[in-house]
Amino acid sequence: MFALVDANAFYCSAEQVFRPEWRGRPIIVLSNNDGMIVSANRLALESGIPKFEPYFKIKTQCEQLGIIALSSNYELYASLSASMMEVIGRFAPEQHIYSIDESFLSFEHCYPAIPCLIKHGHKLRRTVWKETRLPVCVGMGSTLTLAKVANHAAKKHQGYHGVCVIDNSNQRKEILLKMMPVEVWGIGRRLAKRLDIMGIKTAYALSQMKSAIARKKFNIEVERTIRELNGESCKGWELQRVGSSPCR
DSSP states (O other), X not given: OEEEEEETTHHHHHHHHSOGGGTTSOEEEEOGGGOBEEEEOHHHHHTTOOTTOBHHHHHHHHHHHTOEEEEOOHXXXXXXXXXXXXXXXXXXXXXXXXXXXXXXXXXXXXXGGOSOHHHHHHHHHHHHHHHHOOOEEEEEESSHHHHHHHHHHHHHSTXXXXXXXXXXXXXXXXXXXXXXXXXXXXXXXXXXXXXXXXXXOSHHHHHTSOHHHHHHHSOHHHHHHHHHHTTOOOOOGGGSOOOOOSOO
């Protein structure tokens, strides 16, 4: 069993750590030279502010909506990331830091000793919040890709309260039916368009594609993704490059 833990709108949340009066306010963070929106919290997105939009195009709109616009502070983000990762790493014997705000955990050698993974995930969330004041979501699954899927559900679907553990086929199907292929880890927009033309409009439909067809029409990585969506572990985090995503 694996977990994927990541911070919610990390750059925005990091800014709120030292400005708690901004909690409950719409916030965006801009790229170098304030050129583009690289992070937007939920309230900003719900106000209609898109990520990756040049700031000058919507500056007036942001001012009218009372949205807080901030320049990037990468030293702050790196410092808070290090603190967050240290806390997350206490909750499993193996950790792989995937990006500045995402970390995989492996429970391969301790899963039976954890009575309830859901409670374990909630304890992790509470501890990260208590020690860093950063909100995170936790997704768990039998493969790295399913851990990503579970994390998506923990963030987007009601009822999970920030922690989702995919531990049965019915739950997996239910979640995948609510996801588009482009929301699956490793499926880019160009590939998603090709899948759409083929009539594959949900992540569940993608998971039902025959592996041989996936390899023939696309490549081995798509085949591995499909196998992972079905609970077959094909990806190891030693193959995943650690790096800081520029857009959080």
